Amino acid sequence: MTPEPSTLCVPPPTAPRRTISTKAPRPPAHLFRTLRPLAGDNSKATWLCLPKKVEHGALNESAKEDSVGEVVYRALQTGKVSTLQLQDLRILPQLFIVKTHRTPSKLRHESDILERLHHKEGCDESGSFVGSCVVRQQITRAPESSWWVLRPVFGTTLQRFGEISMASNEPVPSWLVWHLFLCLLKTLEFLHARGVAHNNINSENTMLNLYPPRGKHQFRDYPDIVLVDFDNAGSLTDEAAMGDIRNVLTVVQDVVQKWSDLAMLSQYLDAESENNDPLAILERDLKKMQQGSTSTNLQPVKDKWSAIATANREKGPLKLPARILQKAHDDLAREEELHGASSVVLKFSTK
Helix, strand or coil, rough: CCCCCCCCHHHHCCCCCCCCCCCCCCCCCCCEEEEEEECCCEEEEEEEEECCCCCCCCCCCCCCCHHHHHHHHHHHHHHCCCCHHHHHHHHHHHHHEEEEEEHCCCHHHHHHHHHHHCCCHHHHHHCCCCCCCCEEEECCCCCCHEEECCCCCCCEEEHHHHHHHCCCCEECCHHHHHHHHHHHHHHHHHHHHHEEEEECCCCCCCCEECHHHHHHHCCCCCCCEEEEECCEEEEEEEHHHHHHHHHHHHHHHHHHHHHHHHHHHHHHCCCCCCCCCHHHHHHHHHHHHCCCCCCCHHHHHHHHHHHHHHHHHHHCCCCHHHHHHHHHEEECCHHHHCCCCCCCCCCCCCC
């Protein structure tokens, strides 16, 4: 019998995946079954991988109910957002991300930053703000034998989410923009309270996480907003703090101007008319903040906008609509990439 697909309906249009070209070392073939690069440049790359042999058709029975693998599988099974067949859906929690770099010391630096962010609370707490924990690593003097393994985030980048939303003629609703705004403020506070500056916050390094550790969302079942790609991160200074804040304000401006329902409405407004929608006022205020001197902390932004943002987010639905779930979710692997897998002999912890 042919397995039924797990989708609720035809998925929304998607922005085409970019072809990734990288000169970074590939993950060692004796350890990893590399599916494809997810991102990369001449120096570094992140790769979508499976263990050398994978379990096909069933999760590890010894996995705890609150493990990341179980959380992801249950959410995918009940959420009906995946485009994969059910038999392939069970393989998704076995996927992981391998990062390599032509300069191993860069890998060690980023690993140390992630350990610093995740160590105190553990991934259950920090996973609401930072994309991934390093679950295994090997760093030597040789680039070919240096790598570390991350748990994947089965969500889109903010950039891709915005592009998909506009391609489907379904812009990001205002209540979700306010949610993104509030989450970004909390995420940046989390980093800076631990003495870390990201130094490269943008819509490509910001991800929507529908499946937080233990399934505990920050607000309702709305996606958590997490930062990834910490290879430029460093210790917090006044200058770095101001840079991070400016970058967060720019990301929020981009969402409002390019992908929100306000952006679509603006196409039909007189260019000289002033829109008094709260989002439009926020966008103008953020622009003024960018043009003036930026504070070294977020308190001025919070004092002026947190209550307004919270009230407008509350206007959103109690449950995230299915169409937004579909756009925010990413299977990462394609059906043809998962076929042909056999029994597991190598596993990495996903707890």
